[in-house]
Amino acid sequence: MADRKIILSAVLGDGYGSLPFAWRAPQVDPGNYANIDANIRYAQAAERGGFAFVFTPDVPAVRSDVERSSIPNIMDPLMEAAAISQATTNIGFVLTGSTTFQEPFNTARQFKVLDIMSHGRAGWNAVTTSDPMVAANYGKPVADRGERYQRAHESVQIVQSLWGSWEKDAWIKDQATGRFIDPAKLQPINLGGQHVASRGPLPLPPSEQGQPVVFTAGGPSPHLLEFAGRYASGFLAEVWEIEEARAQRDAVRKAAEDAGRNPDHIKFFTGLVTTVAPTVREGLDRRMALSGGVFDARLPHLGAMLGVPLRPQDIDIPLTPEQLSVAHAAPGDPRSGIALRLAQAGWSPRDMLAHGAIDFHPVTVGPGHVHADHMQEWFEAGATDGFWIMPDVWEDGLDAFVDEVVPLLRERGVYPDDYVGSTLRENLGIPEQYGIGGWLK
Amino acid sequence: MADRKIILSAVLGDGYGSLPFAWRAPQVDPGNYANIDANIRYAQAAERGGFAFVFTPDVPAVRSDVERSSIPNIMDPLMEAAAISQATTNIGFVLTGSTTFQEPFNTARQFKVLDIMSHGRAGWNAVTTSDPMVAANYGKPVADRGERYQRAHESVQIVQSLWGSWEKDAWIKDQATGRFIDPAKLQPINLGGQHVASRGPLPLPPSEQGQPVVFTAGGPSPHLLEFAGRYASGFLAEVWEIEEARAQRDAVRKAAEDAGRNPDHIKFFTGLVTTVAPTVREGLDRRMALSGGVFDARLPHLGAMLGVPLRPQDIDIPLTPEQLSVAHAAPGDPRSGIALRLAQAGWSPRDMLAHGAIDFHPVTVGPGHVHADHMQEWFEAGATDGFWIMPDVWEDGLDAFVDEVVPLLRERGVYPDDYVGSTLRENLGIPEQYGIGGWLK
Known part of the structure; x- marks a missing residue:
């Protein structure tokens, strides 16, 4: 534990940022969504900051009001990562891929190829999909949770078995003797369940880290905890408060122990939306300018959270002592x-909203130490192993984080000075994986 | 027709070459199968020669004797092309993708992303899959031909509709007014058949060529001809003789006319396996050295083709006048x-076999003019629009072709001096495609 350090990752996505009007920011090219060079640039910025990996969510459907805001999705996680892998050398790629709508053979093949092309930097964020808009793109209904998790278990077991079906020293490739592969070490898996099956083998050799790293993500349902405990080496959590995070991290670690695994081999990550600015005031103004009114619209919800009715005309007035005396956190x-x-x-309701009071993840706004303080506190409290950073605007927000926050974390001794190694497993501090999946052990 | 020129493509695959022991050639790194840099180098060599596209077959299963010969497949067509697209500027990518085992939404998404990342250089070789080894990797039985083609029609129609679901001028992205997309021009397709369905839209804008180019490949069955005639802009044929090729090209063009299309908008390609060497003798020796005995094993078959029994001890002896007097081509x-x-x-049986007498595609062996003669003859006879070149060994065979054959073709005026444009459609001489698929017209 003495050597334990924060692990950082950066979200990649639509090329703009986490704020609804990031695409309209003057420093942003509004064509970035379809410009691979933008995501290459952001991945290189994260690599400059020693980030262990970039992470891509994936909800392949049109769900937003596209007339006013961008499409909050990367064009395609695997295809973009394949391109980015050739322009980077150390940063990993943790890409969301559905166990519900993808064929295990395809998942195994494309992630393993990314792992090989990147020399051991690939990870698969294996998630079930319940979004009806996504299901409709595959012409399928939404399955119930039990069925989704049954298929998820089958899918991960098949994928990990396919990854391991080419054993560590199977590839002889001796030009003199003419032996290419030891056929005893490249064998079919013949694995199948109720929903998916595959014969194998997968004719792809191990990478420098053996196999891609399995992640999962979401809220801590019993189904997800069991799934994570059995297979995952990384868990991308959705939490807002430090105590909630610590409890979830403990639950995830316990799930790994219950599955007979070392709890240090599953890393727990919490989200953090960042606006790096010279002052908090400037940061809040930057966020408000790119909010597209989404913060203002949440005023009634904010009042309900505090048990204090808030009127539109009071949005810029801090709560009165009378209001504060009755305000309380809604359970x-x-x-x-x-x-x-x-x-x-003493913040006004508008500033509270710009501060991310009703955002989907914790938000930090202001100069470098604000962000560093949050991360150090959570990390040292055992509430997390690291963070997935979502800058407000990728074009300059990620560089600002690398320039203003990373040096502080290093000064404080909570963040590594350089990459531990060249593979994702080395930089996560988890062991190599060869042969059959951990689920069989 | 006056401007008609040969269109060239090069096959990419396992990183070695078309001969069984190409992986053992002294100039070849036996690790090339898993080394993306090798295929990048070959694509760049083809681009230096003005090739319109690289082509990747795809049979994702272990079918060969892997103890002695390589795995004759690219690691993954789409993932490798995504990487190669970033290291090239003009050459296109025609990648095989199965309509039998892939989801149309995934096919549409990944090919369109490649088209966008390559600035309009993607093509999809849409084929049905009947190989039981591949089917087993998806845990599925082999469907009969009628069912396979029913699904193929549904798949291409859905894919092309998804590609067109983001219309040409839908993307406003005006930072000043805040209009991102015209929602009237990004609409669901709601298309489904007996086997596959998708709601859409696909949130990916047109590329510089509008949409990827659809190809297909195979023998000229009525099912395939109808399929090609309706959808394909390129046809990758399996033929051996010039007359056979001309008849097939005519049939493919007629199929397009029957579907109400311009027959000049479907280009017909024949395969050519090349060994470029200072003399024919040196070329035959090079092929024999890397054959792994596969040519010798075909001696009885060669005898049957000629109606002349051939004994192993006679393999190096040219046929006698008596044998030649009774020899005839087996119908x-x-x-x-x-x-x-x-x-x-006057070639010996061994040399005849090294000459590719029983190969899967025409073989040309020797100095540049041998290859140029074959191509010019076939092209001018109306037997083909171009060739997919399979060098014996990629590492030096493709450069030799570019250096020794391409200049001759240019001197003879049958091959363009440079790329016509930067998109695959421009270099094929077929029109841009926006909006709904050609199949609806």
């Missing part, structure tokens, strides 16, 4: 505590 | 005529 919404602290600190 | 095998001409020219 059941972990963001309410954050909102209450912001109100008590 | 039903179009390669027999080639074998007979080689016998009449």
